[in-house]
Amino acid sequence: MIWWSDPEGEFLEFIADLDLDQAEVIALADNPALAVKRRIELEGTARAVVLHESQSAPEPGDDWLLHIRLYAASFAADATSMLQQNLGLRSAGLRDHLKTRARFSASKDRTARLATLLRPDNREREIDAKIWAVLARGSSGLRGANSSHNFFTSAELPRASTVFVPRVVRVNYLGRSASIILAGEARRV
Numbered sequence: 001m002i003w004w005s006d007p008e009g010e011f012l013e014f015i016a017d018l019d020l021d022q023a024e025v026i027a028l029a030d031n032p033a034l035a036v037k038r039r040i041e042l043e044g045t046a047r048a049v050v051l052h053e054s055q056s057a058p059e060p061g062d063d064w065l066l067h068i069r070l071y072a073a074s075f076a077a078d079a080t081s082m083l084q085q086n087l088g089l090r091s092a093g094l095r096d097h098l099k100t101r102a103r104f105s106a107s108k109d110r111t112a113r114l115a116t117l118l119r120p121d122n123r124e125r126e127i128d129a130k131i132w133a134v135l136a137r138g139s140s141g142l143r144g145a146n147s148s149h150n151f152f153t154s155a156e157l158p159r160a161s162t163v164f165v166p167r168v169v170r171v172n173y174l175g176r177s178a179s180i181i182l183a184g185e186a187r188r189v
Contacts, residue, residue: 001040002050003072007095009054010078023048029055033064040068050075057092083111089127090120097124101131110134 002023006012015027024047026036040049051065051072060066076082080099089098098105105111117130 001048001068001072002075003069004050004052005057005074005076005081005092006052006054006078007056008078011052012054015052015054020050023050025050025052028053028065037065037068056095086111087115087118088120089118089122091123094124094127097127101127104131104135113137 004011009029012027012029015025018025024045026039026049028036028051036051039045051068057063057069063069076085080095080102083105084094084098087098104114113134114130117133118127122130
């Protein structure tokens, strides 16, 4: 079973003409969710099934097909979904957030550097902070710095007998300016 996510409906006009020999394509826009659920779970199908969703996913509490969505293999063919997949981000809710940052992701170099900083469970604020870190590195000549040592975790915060000496970089992105602590070191006093 494959869940084809097409939230912009870019491929909607091609669904009727799509002929897959070994799979049945079900357009969710043309079929009620309960009927699809009944057909898949109770009646079964002789062939593989491709579920085409041509709108944004509903909230989990309102999603009649949530359990099918979770166990089906996910497929998306738009640029934002492919970016999300390449970055290794799991949350489907990040699609709109990433789409608004398309200008940043237009650079393969920036996107590759961002991918090294991200974790699959990162959310909007964490992604934005890491975008700023990539931009700060690019503008300050710190390329090649070891990204695993650029930020302190809560376990690494300096003790009372140490002083944190930050390296601050000023960055301008999409008309916004900010100072970012890019790296730093703890020194004993």
